[in-house]
Amino acid sequence: MKILLANDDGYRAPGLRCLKDALSGVAPLTVVAPDRNRSGASNSLTLDAPLRVQQAEEDVWYVINGTPTDCVHLAITGLFDHEFDMVVSGVNDGANLGDDVLYSGTVAAAVEGRFLGLPTIAVSLVPERGQARHFETAARVARSLVDRLLSEPLHQSTILNVNVPDLPFEKIRGFEATRLGYRHRAEAVVKARDPRGRDIYWIGAAGPGQDAGPGTDFHAVANGFVSVTPLQVDLTRHGAIDGLRAWLQEPST
Numbered sequence: 001m002k003i004l005l006a007n008d009d010g011y012r013a014p015g016l017r018c019l020k021d022a023l024s025g026v027a028p029l030t031v032v033a034p035d036r037n038r039s040g041a042s043n044s045l046t047l048d049a050p051l052r053v054q055q056a057e058e059d060v061w062y063v064i065n066g067t068p069t070d071c072v073h074l075a076i077t078g079l080f081d082h083e084f085d086m087v088v089s090g091v092n093d094g095a096n097l098g099d100d101v102l103y104s105g106t107v108a109a110a111v112e113g114r115f116l117g118l119p120t121i122a123v124s125l126v127p128e129r130g131q132a133r134h135f136e137t138a139a140r141v142a143r144s145l146v147d148r149l150l151s152e153p154l155h156q157s158t159i160l161n162v163n164v165p166d167l168p169f170e171k172i173r174g175f176e177a178t179r180l181g182y183r184h185r186a187e188a189v190v191k192a193r194d195p196r197g198r199d200i201y202w203i204g205a206a207g208p209g210q211d212a213g214p215g216t217d218f219h220a221v222a223n224g225f226v227s228v229t230p231l232q233v234d235l236t237r238h239g240a241i242d243g244l245r246a247w248l249q250e251p252s253t
């Protein structure tokens with residue numbers, strides 16, 4: 001049993017350090033992480049430039065000038081002469097709730113690990129506002145889920161998207177199996193001027209939860225529970241195939 005750790009906040013991020021500490025002793029750990037913050041990288045691969053790997057600590061910490069997906073992709077397709085059995089990504093500094101999962105590099109790293117044929121886990125810490133603080137809480141949550149997966153495996157290739165309230169561990173009320181909610185539209189883009197008088201833009205903040213009622217990931221976290229959402233990669237809207245087939249066959253008028 002070998003576990004691969006990755007993240008999207010970069011190899012210096014406190015959440016990654018906490019995760020590694022919490023999982024030490026479970027199995028041999030290898031960290032492969034981006035050289036800087038690549039939050040919002042989604043599932044992107046670097047195809048137009050070479051990737052370089054630096055060993056920050058021999059046989060344990062590897063740093064890549066690429067995306068979270070690059071990191072996991074390299075790690076499971078030839079960087080090492082052994083295989084991994086599980087990918088744990090995080091602990092992200094910030095929520096990955098609802099539509100966030102489409103943009104998230106933290107979730108993408110876990111998604112990339114699905115080829116391992118074992119459940120992979122993305123862990124995020126959700127502050128009420130500002131920067132997250134209780135990374136140890138999320139790391140302990142990750143440890144308990146990994147222990148549980150090892151003793152009682154889930155269906156293969158399930159991606160677990162875990163969001164942890166930013167609270168002391170004792171204040172966590174439990175675990176809840178959830179579905180993704182979704183957010184209101186993001187806040188408007190922020191327009192500014194660079195020192196040379198040219199327009200520049202900053203992507204605005206994510207919107208608040210819109211579909212955030214009972215059963216959603218938003219609701220669980222807001223009520224002090226760890227939200228665990230099983231994800232799949234198949235984006236097909238299966239229920240729409242028959243209707244689409246009929247629509248395509250209708251004679252044009």
Ligand code: MN
Binds near residue numbers: 009039092106
């Ligand atoms: Mn991040």
